[in-house]
Amino acid sequence: MTRRPTDLPAMIRRALAAQAELGVGEMVLSVRKAPEPRAAAELVARSARVVGVQQAMADQERSGPLQNSLDIAIQPQYPSLEAHREAICTCQRCPLGKTRNKFVYGVGSPTSEIMFVGEAPGAEEDRLGEPFVGRAGQLLDRILAAMGLTRSQVYIANVLKCRPPENRDPAPDEMEQCFPHLREQVRILKPKIICALGRIAAQAMLRTSAPLGKLRGQWHTYENTPMMVTYHPAALLRFPQYKKETWEDMQRLMARYQQMK
Numbered sequence: 001m002t003r004r005p006t007d008l009p010a011m012i013r014r015a016l017a018a019q020a021e022l023g024v025g026e027m028v029l030s031v032r033k034a035p036e037p038r039a040a041a042e043l044v045a046r047s048a049r050v051v052g053v054q055q056a057m058a059d060q061e062r063s064g065p066l067q068n069s070l071d072i073a074i075q076p077q078y079p080s081l082e083a084h085r086e087a088i089c090t091c092q093r094c095p096l097g098k099t100r101n102k103f104v105y106g107v108g109s110p111t112s113e114i115m116f117v118g119e120a121p122g123a124e125e126d127r128l129g130e131p132f133v134g135r136a137g138q139l140l141d142r143i144l145a146a147m148g149l150t151r152s153q154v155y156i157a158n159v160l161k162c163r164p165p166e167n168r169d170p171a172p173d174e175m176e177q178c179f180p181h182l183r184e185q186v187r188i189l190k191p192k193i194i195c196a197l198g199r200i201a202a203q204a205m206l207r208t209s210a211p212l213g214k215l216r217g218q219w220h221t222y223e224n225t226p227m228m229v230t231y232h233p234a235a236l237l238r239f240p241q242y243k244k245e246t247w248e249d250m251q252r253l254m255a256r257y258q259q260m261k
């Protein structure tokens with residue numbers, strides 16, 4: 001993404017306002033450089049390798065995962081997020097397929113190196129088919145702005161792709177059925193860094209029942225990718241006092257990301 005010089009004052013104003021909201025005492029003036037999109041050639045080459053097997057994969061998706069002799073589910077693999085979204089957007093693996101309005105796959109840059117993972121769509125997300133567009137999402141946008149980023153420069157997805165009625169916590173069976181979708185999104189995107197937003201996403205990705213207090217603010221690894229855990233934006237709306245720690249987590253994340261370059 002190219003920023004025109006004339007965009008900078010507005011971007012800086014947004015970043016400063018967002019940092020002030022997060023309780024930053026001293027203003028951090030440097031606006032981060034946008035993550036570079038991956039080389040298009042890499043994506044084309046990856047797609048080319050799988051041309052011809054897409055139909056087979058779609059057939060397999062319809063008939064469910066294959067089981068190998070060790071009873072490990074073998075999931076189909078897709079060449080792009082778009083191909084994956086198309087194949088799974090009518091998913092009926094769990095009862096939420098019947099109650100959803102819209103399937104909420106994910107949003108952002110398909111070449112982003114930074115991925116945020118939340119819990120499940122809420123009412124607004126279910127209405128619009130896009131993650132993090134309600135009040136929590138607006139706060140996430142402001143956190144990104146404080147980092148010098150926009151939602152189109154990162155990738156955002158949830159553990160569940162369909163809204164649990166009344167915004168209840170995802171049921172274990174729903175998570176189990178839906179998790180392969182997220183795993184495939186991560187495999188396709190290959191982010192350099194992941195941020196789990198809140199307990200449900202952190203526990204699901206790390207396969208742990210440890211409380212958020214033990215997980216947040218630390219580096220973990222999800223399938224070889226460094227993962228930071230922080231508070232869910234919805235929790236920050238209820239407990240604004242946690243914003244400062246969230247900002248510290250985001251600074252850790254950006255520092256590590258910059259080191260990777």
Ligand code: URA
Binds near residue numbers: 121125131134
């Ligand atoms: N909360 C989430 O975890 N995800 C959304 O998409 C919206 C709210």
